[in-house]
Every structure is written in structure tokens, then in C-alpha cells.
Amino acid sequence: MPELLQFLLSGITVGAVYALVALGFTIIYNASDVVNFAQGEFVMLGGMITFFAHAAGLPLPLAALIAIIATAAIGVALNKLAIEPARGAPVVSLIIITIGASIFIRGATQLIFDKQLHRFPAFSGDQPILIGGATILPQSLWVIAGALAIFFCLWLFFTRTLIGRAVLATANNRIAAQLVGINTNYVMTLSFAMSAAIGALAGVLVTPITLTGYDVGLALALKGFAAAMLGGMGNPKGALVGGLLLGVLEAMTAGYISSQYKDAAAFVVILAVLFAMPQGLFGRKSTDRV
Amino acid sequence: MKFALTTTALALVLGIAAPAFADIRIGATLSETGPAAFLGDPEAKTLKMLVEEINAAGGVNGEKIELIVYDDGGDPNKARTFATRLVEDDEVVAVIGGTTTGTSMAIIPVFEDAEVPFISLAGAIEIIDPVKPYTFKTPHTDRMACAKIFEDMKKTGITKIGVISGSDGFGASMRKQCLEIIGEYGIEVLADETYGPTDADMTPQLTNIKGKEGIQAVLNPGFGQGPAIVTRNYAQLAVGLPLYQSHGVASDGFIELAGAEAAEGVRLPGTALLVAEILPENDPQRKVVTAYKEAYEKATGKPVSTFGGYAHDALRILVDAIVRAGSAEPSDIRDAIEATKGFVGTTGTVTMTAEDHLGLDLSAFRMLEIEKGGWKIVE
Numbered sequence: 001m002p003e004l005l006q007f008l009l010s011g012i013t014v015g016a017v018y019a020l021v022a023l024g025f026t027i028i029y030n031a032s033d034v035v036n037f038a039q040g041e042f043v044m045l046g047g048m049i050t051f052f053a054h055a056a057g058l059p060l061p062l063a064a065l066i067a068i069i070a071t072a073a074i075g076v077a078l079n080k081l082a083i084e085p086a087r088g089a090p091v092v093s094l095i096i097i098t099i100g101a102s103i104f105i106r107g108a109t110q111l112i113f114d115k116q117l118h119r120f121p122a123f124s125g126d127q128p129i130l131i132g133g134a135t136i137l138p139q140s141l142w143v144i145a146g147a148l149a150i151f152f153c154l155w156l157f158f159t160r161t162l163i164g165r166a167v168l169a170t171a172n173n174r175i176a177a178q179l180v181g182i183n184t185n186y187v188m189t190l191s192f193a194m195s196a197a198i199g200a201l202a203g204v205l206v207t208p209i210t211l212t213g214y215d216v217g218l219a220l221a222l223k224g225f226a227a228a229m230l231g232g233m234g235n236p237k238g239a240l241v242g243g244l245l246l247g248v249l250e251a252m253t254a255g256y257i258s259s260q261y262k263d264a265a266a267f268v269v270i271l272a273v274l275f276a277m278p279q280g281l282f283g284r285k286s287t288d289r290v
Numbered sequence: 291m292k293f294a295l296t297t298t299a300l301a302l303v304l305g306i307a308a309p310a311f312a313d314i315r316i317g318a319t320l321s322e323t324g325p326a327a328f329l330g331d332p333e334a335k336t337l338k339m340l341v342e343e344i345n346a347a348g349g350v351n352g353e354k355i356e357l358i359v360y361d362d363g364g365d366p367n368k369a370r371t372f373a374t375r376l377v378e379d380d381e382v383v384a385v386i387g388g389t390t391t392g393t394s395m396a397i398i399p400v401f402e403d404a405e406v407p408f409i410s411l412a413g414a415i416e417i418i419d420p421v422k423p424y425t426f427k428t429p430h431t432d433r434m435a436c437a438k439i440f441e442d443m444k445k446t447g448i449t450k451i452g453v454i455s456g457s458d459g460f461g462a463s464m465r466k467q468c469l470e471i472i473g474e475y476g477i478e479v480l481a482d483e484t485y486g487p488t489d490a491d492m493t494p495q496l497t498n499i500k501g502k503e504g505i506q507a508v509l510n511p512g513f514g515q516g517p518a519i520v521t522r523n524y525a526q527l528a529v530g531l532p533l534y535q536s537h538g539v540a541s542d543g544f545i546e547l548a549g550a551e552a553a554e555g556v557r558l559p560g561t562a563l564l565v566a567e568i569l570p571e572n573d574p575q576r577k578v579v580t581a582y583k584e585a586y587e588k589a590t591g592k593p594v595s596t597f598g599g600y601a602h603d604a605l606r607i608l609v610d611a612i613v614r615a616g617s618a619e620p621s622d623i624r625d626a627i628e629a630t631k632g633f634v635g636t637t638g639t640v641t642m643t644a645e646d647h648l649g650l651d652l653s654a655f656r657m658l659e660i661e662k663g664g665w666k667i668v669e
Contacts, residue, residue, distance in 0.1 A: 003497055006527075010493040017490055115328045117515050119547050126549060128526045135493075135526050210490040211515045211547055215325070219488035255494035259483045260457075 002133030007255035008248065009131065013140040015247020017210060019147045020202035021224025022231065022239035023154060024195050029234045030158070031167045031191035034094045038078065038102040040221025041109075042196045045071045046203025047212030048109060051118040060120065068200040074105070075196025079189050102217065110214040122208040139208045146205045147240060150198055154236040167191055230270050232283025241281060246270070313356040314349075314383060314618045316341075316608065317376035319397065320411075320601075321389035324364035330389040332586075332598030333411055334359055337386065339589045340605050350612050358382060364389065366396035373397035377404040383618050386604045388412050389597075391459075398425050407624040409604040411597070414463065418647040424624055426647045428603040428637060430654050432460075432511075435537045436468035438559040438655040439509060440475040442668075448506045448532070452481035452499035454492065454520060456512035460538055461487070464511035480505050487516055493523045500529050507531050513538040518547035525552035532557065537655065540564055540596060550663030557668070559655040563599045563636045565665045579636050596637075603635035 021043055028036040046067050053063035082097050089097075123142055128135035157164040169177040170187045178184055203212065210216065223246065231242025246266055253265035273281065318337055321330035341357040349355060358380050360372035369388065376382050377400060384407045388394030391414035398417070401408035401424050410417050410427040417427050443451065455465035461484075472479065481502045483495035499508060508531055510520050517539045524533055533556050535544070540560035545553050562575040566583045569576045582602050583594045610633060611626035612618055630649060633640040638654025659668045 003501060006497045007494045010491045010497075014489075014491045110323075110327065115331065116543060117518070117547055119518075119549075126522075126525075126551065128528075135528075137526055206490070209519075211518060213515070216488065216515075251491070251494045254483075254485075255498060259485060259495045263486060 005134035007251045009136045011248030011251030015244035016143040016147045017206045018227040019243025022228040022243045024199040025228045027191045027195045037098045040217030041102045041105040042199025043203040044217035046200030047207035064204040071200035072193045072197040075192040079192035117213040119211045151240045232280030235282045238282035317382035317385040318359045319372040319387040321364040322361040326364040329597040332595045333601035336598040336601040366392045369393035373400040406620045411600040428600045432464040433467040452505045452508045454483045456516040457484045458487035460513035509534045511536045521548040522552045553660045556660045560658045599636035
């Protein structure tokens, strides 16, 4: 029985990492229908900037704050310099722009920082916590708590605040949103800043577990994207559940079947779910008026 | 055939044109950027630094070296283009490079056809096995690392092990080579697990290994972040058996990534360069590795790496061969490289023969153990 528990705890740890990345996708997607493939780079920047600020002698919380603010600024710059000038372009073009941005950020990071892997200390030490014969690291609890907190904030934001509803309205119909007095440019800028900040926060939380380096963003973005698709793109609840489900699936396959088929098994399940429910587990049904 | 003819013609032209520029032209195609940048970057820096040093000291046989370096970004197609350019346009007398096995294998035919000596900096045994007349290499092979690890296990009476390897190129290839020779040491593999190169948690695989009866030690062939995470998870689960890592992570960076506490007691085969300071006074490699380490760290401000050491050895072997040959003709250089004997480099003592274009034996590796965040030689 301790094995099952250990697999489960491992799955939740990894799943919470996926969920954190998946949550970052939701805001930009909700504001513009664009899947931001530079999201993994935001996560990477959060980890890298924190590491270098910390290595320069700043205390960890301050270094993390600087990383989050700097990454949010980079998110705004991405919107202002690359997305806004291409406003009239179809969504597919915008998605390709974000892929270009991710390659650019990766290249710039390896020039400005370096090409090595890095890690900074876990927030509450490395002493594992024993639960019924299985173990979990305190940092995993931080990641899980972070994912839950961001989920809760996003849920409040989209359902209880005027600006959150403005974001949803912008996605729904940009012209109609403008007609009722929503500043859609401001909404886009805000959504990029928030997505980048959430990505950076994810990077700060997961780096003690996953380590960071200029090229970790791509793998994280792919798994986060898969989690978001599984749960339903644009829905914070979907991102959270999708991430955890994907993580637990991988851990159970690695534990009980074979570690060789870990990724394959997870993706087979995702495909099966998407066949039955093309919108993901919690995705909104898209209805077009003809 | 036509290509061979053109290149022979070219070689003739080169022979006539050579006196026009007195410099000895040495080419290199390295992966300074791209996924293998952390290998190619120190290699390129090392070559540039050493060539400057040699030229400042009067050059080779009274002639200056002209180094031509191209960055192939780890792409075999680009490497092949640069290799052709080095041979046909730059008319170099020898080439160092091929940071990765992929780029090296892609460019070997170019140099074999043009009959230009080529020293590869990549790990795979396929580069020099079977032996090709103009191809050499400096890094030891993965199989040698496996042999070194198994020797150490045998010495401590370990006969049943668990293996957890990365599914990336390095991990998969080393796992295969280890399993090929493991029978010779009477060691049995009871559990064989893998993980993806970007995975964040390996506790399920390690839980399974821990649960198998009779396992006495665990081996982790891998590269990059995987082994650091395995080491951390290993400590988290308190597996309590000896853990062996590979030469792929033999660097100070690994201890930093895994954390000194989790890495305590981990054993791995590493080169003398890694432990320059704690080598015994009478060690033949001590002078070479200390000199290179000091020069590199002074010139670049970055810690020295094993990979830069490969480039160091390649250039030194080449220069040594040119001096002994007393000529800068590619075929003379080739013969002299093959006759390299007792050359002390950063990776080990090199003695090449017509059958062995690597020339290293197991003594090139030191079995190291991590102790209080530092290295200890355990032989």
C-alpha cells in the first residue's frame, strides 16, 4: 500500500507543476482565443531571474518578486511589440507569433544569463514529510498550494470582478465589447501581464523541484498545454483538474505498468477524452450563430 | 570517385599553394550554440585560448597557427557544409570538432575522402570503431565508464543492481553499452527503469527499485537534469543503497543541482581535471590539468569543464604530431597522430596505434565519491 500512496504523491507533485503552467494559458486564451506558446518561457524566466537575483545576494522572496515583475513587464512588451501591431491578423498568425517570441526569449536568455542548469533552495528545507510510509517534499506542498491559490484568484477574477468579465467579453466579440465601452487594448495588455506573472510565479515555485535552464520552457509548455486541453482550454478549473489528472496518470503508469510507456499512456487517455469530449472535461461548448 | 578525384586535384593545388601562406591552418566545426552549446562553448573557448598561447610562444615549427572555427549549432547538415568548406575553401591541414556524435558521424566521410586528419570531441564508440584511417577522437567512450563502474562494484562485492536511465540519447546509449558488458563482471540487473529527459519526479520508478528484493546498488546512466532529480528523489525515499552516477554528470554543477546533502556518498567515474586540486603530487596528469584549469579560468572567468578538456587534448595531440612530423602535410600529420605515445592530456594518458584511434585505457577515469559537497578519490 505505501507504493500506491507514493505513486499518488508523486503524481500530485508533478500534476501540480503541470496545473500551474496550464493556469497561465487560461487568461490570454480567454482574452483573445490565442494559445500563448511563450507561456513556458514565462515559467523559465521566473526561475532563471530568481536564481540570478538570488545568486547576486538578494533574499529569495525579494528575488522572486523581482522575477515576477520583470516577467510581467516582458509579457506586456510581447503584447505591445508583437501582438498589438498584428491586431487584424487571424488567431493562427497570432499563435505563430507567440512561437516566434518563445524562440526569441530562449535565445536572449542563453546570451544574457547562461546555458547551465540551476536550482535555488526549497522554501522550507528538503526534509521529506512522511505520510503513511510514503514521502513528499515540503516544496511539493508549496507548489500544490500555489496552484490552488492561483486557481481561486482566477475564479474570483473571472466571475466576481468587472474587469474579469470585460476580459471574457473581449474574447467573445471584440467589436461588441468596444461598443459597450471596454478598452480592449487595455484588456489585452492586462491579460499578457497577468499570464506572464502567473507563469513566473509557477517558475519560482517549481524550480527547486524541476530545476531551471534556458531551455526548460518548451517541455513545460507542452505538458501544461496538454493538461489545459484535457481539462478544457480557458477554464481555470479545467487547468487544475487536467494538470493533476495528467500527473497522476503518468505516475501510475510509471509505477504499475512501465516507465517506458509513461508519456504514451497519458497521451492515449488525453486522445480518448478529446474524442468523447472535444471541448475537454470542463470546456465551454462553442456555439456559433449561423 | 569523382569527388575523390576532385579532392586529390585540390590537394595538389594546395601543395603548390601552401608556401604562399606560411600559417598552419587548423579548422574546427563546433556546436557553440543550440542544444549542445554547453559542450561546444567551452570547446571553442579552449581552442581559441590555446592557439593564442601557442602563437604568442612562437608557433609550431616556427609557423603561426591560424584557427578557423565554425558554429554548426549541433545540426549535422550544417556541420557537413562547414566540413566541406573547411576542406575545399579554407584548405586546412587538420580539423578538430564534431561536438556531438551526430555531427561527428555526419562529417567523417568528408575528411576520409579528402584525406585530412580529423579529431572528434564526441563520446560514441562508433566514431573510431571500426577504425578509419583519418579519424581520431579524444573523449573516452561510455563503455569505458560502464567498465569502471562495474569494476568498483565488483571490488565492493555488489552482484545485483537496479538500473534507472534517461530515455535521451546519452542515457539510452550508455544503458545499452553497460548491459552489453555487465555479464563479464558477474553482475545481474534486477530492475531496469527509465525516465524522460525533462521529467520532474522519479519517485515511482525508484519506489519500484527499492521494493525489489536483493538489490545492492543502483546505477543511473543519464545526462542533464535527470540524474540530479534522481539523486534528490533517492534521498527523499531514503533508499539507503550505494548510488552510482555516470561520467555524464561529472561536474561541480551536479553537486550544486542535487544539493550536497542528497549527493553525499554518490559515486561516479570522472576525469583528473575535475579533481585537479586533490590529485597526489606525483600524479602524471597533475601538471597538465592544473595548468589548463588555471589558464582557462583566468581567460574566461568560468569554471573549467571536462568538455573543454577534450578540445585541449585534441589540439595538443595535433600540435604534438605536427612538431614530430616536422611537416604540415595532412598525411604526415595523420601518421604522426597515429604514432602518439604516452601523451599526457586532461582525460588521460594517450597511446594510439593503428588499431586504436582513441588510445585511452580505464586509468583515464578516477572513481570519485561525493563527500560534504566536494570530491574524494576512492581507489
